[in-house]
Amino acid sequence: MSRPFLALLLIFVAAFSLSAQGISMSPTRLFFEGKPGETLTQTVILNNSSTKDYTFTVSYRDWNRDQQGNKHYFDPSTLQNSNSAWISTRERSISVPAGTSRELPVTMKVPENASPADVTNSMLFFTQIPTQEDITNSGQGIGIITLMELGLHVYYTPTANTTKDLEIAAMELRQEPTRRLAVRISNEGNTVTDATVELELTNKETGADVKLQPISISMMPQTTQTVEFAIDKKLSGNFLGVAIIKMEGSTDLRVGEKDLKL
Numbered sequence: 001m002s003r004p005f006l007a008l009l010l011i012f013v014a015a016f017s018l019s020a021q022g023i024s025m026s027p028t029r030l031f032f033e034g035k036p037g038e039t040l041t042q043t044v045i046l047n048n049s050s051t052k053d054y055t056f057t058v059s060y061r062d063w064n065r066d067q068q069g070n071k072h073y074f075d076p077s078t079l080q081n082s083n084s085a086w087i088s089t090r091e092r093s094i095s096v097p098a099g100t101s102r103e104l105p106v107t108m109k110v111p112e113n114a115s116p117a118d119v120t121n122s123m124l125f126f127t128q129i130p131t132q133e134d135i136t137n138s139g140q141g142i143g144i145i146t147l148m149e150l151g152l153h154v155y156y157t158p159t160a161n162t163t164k165d166l167e168i169a170a171m172e173l174r175q176e177p178t179r180r181l182a183v184r185i186s187n188e189g190n191t192v193t194d195a196t197v198e199l200e201l202t203n204k205e206t207g208a209d210v211k212l213q214p215i216s217i218s219m220m221p222q223t224t225q226t227v228e229f230a231i232d233k234k235l236s237g238n239f240l241g242v243a244i245i246k247m248e249g250s251t252d253l254r255v256g257e258k259d260l261k262l
Contacts, residue, residue: 022050023096023125029153031192032104036114041103041107044152045080048096048127055095056126056150060084063123067184069217069225076122081220083262084122086110093129107154116158119192119221124152155203157191161221164247165189168256169208169224180228183243183256194218194248199229201260204238 024047032040048054062074062082076084087108096102106124114120120235128147170184187193195217215227237246239262 022046022054023054023148025152026110032108033159034110035080035159036116037105037112038109039109040092041105044104044106045101046096046104047101048098051098055093055129057093058127059125059127061123061125065225067079067224067226081118081120082092082122083120083154087122087124117243119161120156121220122154124154126150155192161190163189164191164193164250164256166193166195166245166247168243168245168254170240171256171258173260179231179233181231181241182228183227184224184226185245186224187221190221192218192220196246197227200242202240202243204240231262237262
Protein backbone atom coordinates (compact mmCIF):
# COMPACT_ATOMS: atom_id res chain seq x y z
CA MET A 1 0.00 0.00 0.00
CA SER A 2 1.14 3.59 -0.65
CA ARG A 3 1.24 6.30 2.06
CA PRO A 4 -0.10 9.54 0.48
CA PHE A 5 0.20 12.59 2.76
CA LEU A 6 2.06 10.37 5.27
CA ALA A 7 -1.22 8.61 6.03
CA LEU A 8 -1.86 4.90 5.83
CA LEU A 9 -4.43 4.49 3.09
CA LEU A 10 -6.89 1.68 3.68
CA ILE A 11 -9.27 0.88 0.85
CA PHE A 12 -12.40 -1.12 1.48
CA VAL A 13 -14.41 -2.43 -1.47
CA ALA A 14 -18.07 -2.47 -0.54
CA ALA A 15 -21.09 -3.89 -2.34
CA PHE A 16 -23.61 -2.31 0.01
CA SER A 17 -25.46 1.02 0.42
CA LEU A 18 -25.26 1.63 -3.32
CA SER A 19 -28.71 3.18 -3.38
CA ALA A 20 -27.64 5.56 -0.61
CA GLN A 21 -24.72 6.59 -2.83
CA GLY A 22 -27.06 7.17 -5.77
CA ILE A 23 -25.59 4.38 -7.93
CA SER A 24 -27.70 1.60 -9.41
CA MET A 25 -27.30 -1.05 -12.12
CA SER A 26 -29.89 -2.70 -14.33
CA PRO A 27 -30.16 -5.60 -14.85
CA THR A 28 -28.08 -7.33 -12.18
CA ARG A 29 -27.95 -10.59 -14.15
CA LEU A 30 -27.36 -11.28 -17.83
CA PHE A 31 -28.59 -14.53 -19.34
CA PHE A 32 -27.04 -15.26 -22.74
CA GLU A 33 -28.56 -18.07 -24.77
CA GLY A 34 -27.06 -19.39 -27.97
CA LYS A 35 -24.94 -21.96 -29.74
CA PRO A 36 -21.18 -22.56 -29.97
CA GLY A 37 -19.57 -20.02 -32.33
CA GLU A 38 -22.21 -17.32 -31.84
CA THR A 39 -21.53 -13.73 -30.73
CA LEU A 40 -24.17 -12.33 -28.38
CA THR A 41 -24.61 -8.84 -26.94
CA GLN A 42 -26.71 -7.37 -24.14
CA THR A 43 -26.70 -3.93 -22.52
CA VAL A 44 -26.20 -2.92 -18.89
CA ILE A 45 -27.26 0.49 -17.61
CA LEU A 46 -25.42 2.29 -14.81
CA ASN A 47 -27.44 5.12 -13.27
CA ASN A 48 -25.94 7.89 -11.14
CA SER A 49 -28.62 9.91 -9.36
CA SER A 50 -26.11 11.55 -7.01
CA THR A 51 -24.33 14.90 -7.29
CA LYS A 52 -20.93 13.24 -7.61
CA ASP A 53 -19.14 11.93 -10.69
CA TYR A 54 -18.05 8.29 -10.59
CA THR A 55 -15.62 6.23 -12.65
CA PHE A 56 -15.51 2.44 -12.51
CA THR A 57 -13.02 -0.10 -13.77
CA VAL A 58 -14.27 -3.31 -15.36
CA SER A 59 -12.93 -6.70 -14.27
CA TYR A 60 -13.98 -10.36 -14.31
CA ARG A 61 -13.96 -13.24 -11.86
CA ASP A 62 -15.24 -16.78 -11.55
CA TRP A 63 -17.59 -17.76 -8.76
CA ASN A 64 -19.68 -20.57 -7.36
CA ARG A 65 -21.93 -21.26 -4.40
CA ASP A 66 -21.31 -23.73 -1.61
CA GLN A 67 -24.07 -25.95 -0.25
CA GLN A 68 -25.22 -23.20 2.11
CA GLY A 69 -25.69 -20.82 -0.82
CA ASN A 70 -22.67 -18.63 0.02
CA LYS A 71 -20.71 -17.26 -2.92
CA HIS A 72 -17.00 -17.86 -3.37
CA TYR A 73 -14.88 -15.96 -5.88
CA PHE A 74 -11.90 -17.16 -7.91
CA ASP A 75 -9.49 -15.81 -10.49
CA PRO A 76 -11.00 -15.66 -13.99
CA SER A 77 -10.89 -18.79 -16.15
CA THR A 78 -10.00 -21.08 -13.24
CA LEU A 79 -13.30 -22.93 -12.70
CA GLN A 80 -14.48 -25.63 -15.05
CA ASN A 81 -17.77 -23.86 -15.80
CA SER A 82 -16.18 -20.43 -16.33
CA ASN A 83 -17.15 -18.12 -19.20
CA SER A 84 -15.14 -15.10 -18.01
CA ALA A 85 -12.81 -15.39 -21.04
CA TRP A 86 -15.82 -15.20 -23.37
CA ILE A 87 -17.11 -11.78 -22.28
CA SER A 88 -15.81 -8.31 -23.07
CA THR A 89 -16.79 -4.64 -23.04
CA ARG A 90 -15.70 -1.86 -25.36
CA GLU A 91 -14.39 0.09 -22.38
CA ARG A 92 -12.20 -1.13 -19.50
CA SER A 93 -13.32 1.86 -17.45
CA ILE A 94 -16.60 3.74 -17.55
CA SER A 95 -17.39 7.24 -16.28
CA VAL A 96 -20.88 8.09 -15.07
CA PRO A 97 -21.24 11.85 -14.43
CA ALA A 98 -23.62 13.09 -11.75
CA GLY A 99 -27.28 12.89 -12.73
CA THR A 100 -26.69 10.73 -15.81
CA SER A 101 -26.97 7.15 -16.99
CA ARG A 102 -24.53 5.17 -19.12
CA GLU A 103 -25.23 2.18 -21.31
CA LEU A 104 -22.52 -0.45 -21.56
CA PRO A 105 -22.83 -3.24 -24.14
CA VAL A 106 -21.53 -6.58 -22.87
CA THR A 107 -20.48 -9.02 -25.60
CA MET A 108 -20.11 -12.76 -25.29
CA LYS A 109 -18.23 -14.70 -27.95
CA VAL A 110 -19.09 -18.35 -27.46
CA PRO A 111 -16.14 -20.50 -28.61
CA GLU A 112 -16.65 -22.92 -31.47
CA ASN A 113 -15.57 -25.75 -29.18
CA ALA A 114 -17.87 -24.78 -26.31
CA SER A 115 -19.98 -27.57 -24.87
CA PRO A 116 -23.44 -27.65 -26.46
CA ALA A 117 -24.92 -28.87 -23.16
CA ASP A 118 -23.12 -27.14 -20.25
CA VAL A 119 -24.27 -23.94 -18.53
CA THR A 120 -21.39 -21.58 -17.69
CA ASN A 121 -21.13 -18.49 -15.51
CA SER A 122 -18.88 -15.68 -14.32
CA MET A 123 -19.09 -12.28 -12.70
CA LEU A 124 -18.39 -8.85 -14.18
CA PHE A 125 -17.38 -6.25 -11.60
CA PHE A 126 -17.59 -2.47 -11.74
CA THR A 127 -15.17 -1.11 -9.11
CA GLN A 128 -15.04 2.58 -8.23
CA ILE A 129 -11.81 4.46 -8.93
CA PRO A 130 -11.02 6.89 -6.08
CA THR A 131 -10.57 10.54 -7.02
CA GLN A 132 -7.98 12.91 -5.55
CA GLU A 133 -10.84 14.42 -3.54
CA ASP A 134 -11.60 11.01 -2.02
CA ILE A 135 -7.96 10.59 -0.99
CA THR A 136 -7.72 14.12 0.40
CA ASN A 137 -10.92 13.70 2.41
CA SER A 138 -9.50 10.57 4.03
CA GLY A 139 -7.67 12.91 6.43
CA GLN A 140 -4.17 13.14 7.80
CA GLY A 141 -4.55 10.22 10.19
CA ILE A 142 -5.41 6.71 9.12
CA GLY A 143 -7.48 7.34 6.03
CA ILE A 144 -10.31 5.04 5.01
CA ILE A 145 -11.76 5.14 1.53
CA THR A 146 -14.85 3.07 0.91
CA LEU A 147 -15.03 2.06 -2.72
CA MET A 148 -18.26 0.83 -4.25
CA GLU A 149 -18.31 -2.36 -6.27
CA LEU A 150 -21.20 -3.64 -8.34
CA GLY A 151 -21.29 -7.29 -9.39
CA LEU A 152 -23.06 -8.43 -12.55
CA HIS A 153 -23.86 -12.15 -12.89
CA VAL A 154 -23.20 -13.45 -16.41
CA TYR A 155 -24.67 -16.80 -17.50
CA TYR A 156 -24.51 -18.73 -20.76
CA THR A 157 -27.14 -21.37 -21.46
CA PRO A 158 -27.19 -23.53 -24.61
CA THR A 159 -30.48 -23.10 -26.46
CA ALA A 160 -31.49 -26.73 -25.89
CA ASN A 161 -31.25 -26.42 -22.10
CA THR A 162 -34.78 -25.72 -20.92
CA THR A 163 -35.45 -28.32 -18.21
CA LYS A 164 -36.21 -26.97 -14.74
CA ASP A 165 -36.17 -29.67 -12.09
CA LEU A 166 -35.45 -28.90 -8.45
CA GLU A 167 -35.90 -31.85 -6.10
CA ILE A 168 -36.05 -32.11 -2.32
CA ALA A 169 -33.24 -34.51 -1.45
CA ALA A 170 -33.58 -34.48 2.35
CA MET A 171 -35.16 -32.73 5.33
CA GLU A 172 -33.35 -32.70 8.68
CA LEU A 173 -34.18 -31.19 12.07
CA ARG A 174 -31.08 -29.56 13.58
CA GLN A 175 -30.77 -28.42 17.17
CA GLU A 176 -27.38 -26.69 17.36
CA PRO A 177 -26.55 -23.86 17.55
CA THR A 178 -30.26 -23.05 17.15
CA ARG A 179 -33.28 -25.18 16.26
CA ARG A 180 -33.98 -25.18 12.53
CA LEU A 181 -35.18 -27.41 9.73
CA ALA A 182 -32.65 -27.92 6.94
CA VAL A 183 -34.05 -28.67 3.47
CA ARG A 184 -31.48 -30.01 0.99
CA ILE A 185 -32.33 -29.25 -2.64
CA SER A 186 -30.81 -30.71 -5.79
CA ASN A 187 -30.99 -29.13 -9.25
CA GLU A 188 -31.55 -32.10 -11.54
CA GLY A 189 -32.39 -29.89 -14.52
CA ASN A 190 -30.05 -28.43 -17.14
CA THR A 191 -30.60 -24.70 -16.67
CA VAL A 192 -30.20 -22.03 -13.99
CA THR A 193 -33.35 -22.17 -11.88
CA ASP A 194 -34.78 -19.55 -9.53
CA ALA A 195 -37.25 -20.71 -6.93
CA THR A 196 -39.00 -19.93 -3.67
CA VAL A 197 -38.86 -22.48 -0.85
CA GLU A 198 -41.74 -22.43 1.63
CA LEU A 199 -42.18 -24.30 4.92
CA GLU A 200 -45.39 -24.91 6.83
CA LEU A 201 -45.61 -26.61 10.23
CA THR A 202 -48.89 -28.24 11.28
CA ASN A 203 -49.52 -29.28 14.87
CA LYS A 204 -50.84 -32.83 14.68
CA GLU A 205 -52.91 -32.49 17.87
CA THR A 206 -54.49 -29.08 17.33
CA GLY A 207 -54.29 -28.65 13.56
CA ALA A 208 -52.77 -25.19 14.02
CA ASP A 209 -50.54 -24.06 11.17
CA VAL A 210 -47.34 -22.04 11.31
CA LYS A 211 -46.04 -20.61 8.04
CA LEU A 212 -42.41 -19.55 7.98
CA GLN A 213 -40.89 -16.81 5.87
CA PRO A 214 -40.18 -18.12 2.32
CA ILE A 215 -36.57 -18.30 1.14
CA SER A 216 -35.51 -17.42 -2.43
CA ILE A 217 -32.77 -19.42 -4.14
CA SER A 218 -31.01 -19.55 -7.51
CA MET A 219 -29.18 -22.74 -8.50
CA MET A 220 -26.85 -23.83 -11.27
CA PRO A 221 -27.55 -27.22 -12.86
CA GLN A 222 -26.24 -30.32 -11.09
CA THR A 223 -25.64 -28.53 -7.79
CA THR A 224 -27.09 -28.95 -4.31
CA GLN A 225 -28.00 -26.32 -1.75
CA THR A 226 -29.35 -26.44 1.79
CA VAL A 227 -31.80 -23.82 3.06
CA GLU A 228 -32.50 -23.57 6.76
CA PHE A 229 -35.71 -22.39 8.43
CA ALA A 230 -35.39 -21.18 12.01
CA ILE A 231 -38.04 -22.76 14.24
CA ASP A 232 -39.30 -20.82 17.25
CA LYS A 233 -38.12 -22.52 20.43
CA LYS A 234 -41.55 -21.88 21.93
CA LEU A 235 -43.13 -24.42 19.57
CA SER A 236 -43.65 -27.76 21.28
CA GLY A 237 -45.40 -30.98 20.31
CA ASN A 238 -45.72 -33.24 17.30
CA PHE A 239 -45.71 -31.42 13.98
CA LEU A 240 -45.79 -32.23 10.29
CA GLY A 241 -43.31 -30.16 8.34
CA VAL A 242 -44.21 -29.57 4.69
CA ALA A 243 -41.61 -27.98 2.38
CA ILE A 244 -42.73 -26.65 -1.00
CA ILE A 245 -40.49 -25.58 -3.89
CA LYS A 246 -42.06 -23.17 -6.38
CA MET A 247 -39.88 -22.84 -9.48
CA GLU A 248 -39.96 -19.57 -11.39
CA GLY A 249 -41.33 -19.99 -14.90
CA SER A 250 -42.87 -23.37 -14.09
CA THR A 251 -46.19 -24.52 -12.68
CA ASP A 252 -44.59 -27.65 -11.20
CA LEU A 253 -44.26 -27.91 -7.43
CA ARG A 254 -41.99 -30.11 -5.37
CA VAL A 255 -43.31 -31.13 -1.95
CA GLY A 256 -41.50 -32.85 0.89
CA GLU A 257 -42.86 -33.90 4.29
CA LYS A 258 -41.25 -34.79 7.60
CA ASP A 259 -42.63 -35.68 11.04
CA LEU A 260 -41.12 -33.43 13.70
CA LYS A 261 -41.10 -33.73 17.48
CA LEU A 262 -40.46 -30.24 18.81
